[in-house]
């Protein structure tokens with residue numbers, strides 16, 4: 001049975017106190033909306049419709065960037081969740097199958113949960129609602145059910161005392177045959193405490209039409225919705241806890257997992273060791289057996305097997321490190337291919353560069369890649385030895401097995417095997433230091449007497 005996803009993302013999220021639409025706030029470097037779409041992708045939807053409203057252009061751009069096939073429709077006035085789902089009707093014209101409604105601000109619904117809901121549909125339920133036992137039911141809609149047989153949903157605002165005592169709550173996720181869902185939504189009115197068209201009226205209307213409604217439940221953590229900055233921080237904490245545990249299950253050692261921050265797309269191989277306070281931005285792959293030492297920051301990079309990174313290293317987008325590369329303290333690498341066994345151990349900036357296998361980059365080496373307008377490349381050959389505190393003024397090539405003298409400013413290519421020296425020649429003035437010191441001390445003595 002084909003499925004379609006309808007993701008509600010039109011709300012303003014006023015409690016975020018933000019100029020950014022709520023669903024574009026990020027957890028683990030991906031917008032909440034992308035987390036919701038990723039959950040939904042597990043049911044391989046034939047069509048995905050996102051209902052945007054507040055900040056619609058930005059929401060549309062983010063949705064398209066993630067999934068070019070997603071259709072974004074607009075809900076110009078936020079008249080309620082039921083009204084929002086109806087905005088997807090035209091985009092689903094001709095679609096036959098199940099529709100699953102998700103919220104763009106609810107990032108952690110698990111694939112097993114969505115599959116359990118689809119299973120309940122296959123088992124004959126006309127409408128399936130995802131519920132959870134709420135620790136603090138507060139403003140959630142209450143599921144009035146007997147066992148898993150759902151009678152109706154009551155919004156907290158409209159509930160009686162007895163209904164408010166129910167702790168089985170509505171997550172907002174709902175599945176039904178798409179045509180049935182839209183037909184039932186046509187019957188939803190707004191005669192309620194909020195004056196809104198509630199999606200939550202659907203199960204009651206289904207029952208009144210002699211259809212069946214069922215509850216599938218999940219852990220409350222999955223249904224965590226983001227409404228405030230505090231919720232966003234809680235969502236981040238929850239994501240991180242799960243991602244660290246998953247990494248450790250897959251054979252990653254973390255000395256202090258609570259200090260390591262992963263991104264939504266971080267890939268880490270077996271037997272990688274991660275020391276405390278390592279932070280991952282998006283787009284990082286670390287292969288088996290690499291060591292990431294304390295306080296390193298990685299983003300958009302690839303670290304191969306056997307590399308040792310840090311402590312205090314920074315790998316920026318486009319850093320591609322081959323096997324056994326070493327990047328030491330206070331070294332920044334950006335948009336650079338570093339071949340097997342090269343060493344960049346101390347206090348360097350290597351950007352827009354190719355570093356050959358087994359090259360040694362001395363302490364304080366800088367690739368001067370930017371002339372104020374253009375970026376230029378530095379090429380360092382195999383087994384080259386770059387002396388400490390060399391400035392490599394790009395575009396420039398240092399050949400294989402070549403050396404640069406410490407403190408050199410290299411502006412011309414260095415042929416293979418040559419030594420480049422570009423610094424003032426040293427002169428020693430015999431006895432001058434001792435005479436100069438004596439003179440200065442005498443001057444000081446006259447001043448204090």
Ligand code: UD1
Nearest residue numbers: 008009010011078079080081084103140141170171172198
């Ligand atoms: C909704 C449910 C409630 C449930 C709770 C779970 C209804 C009527 N109530 O309440 O039973 O317990 O979620 O969190 O459905 N949205 C639109 N357009 C609108 C209104 C909302 O796109 O016109 C979107 C929001 O951006 C949000 C989602 O729908 O992503 C839920 O809306 P929200 O206003 O947060 O509903 P709740 O009052 O929390």
Ligand code: MG
Nearest residue numbers: 105225226227
């Ligand atoms: Mg809400």
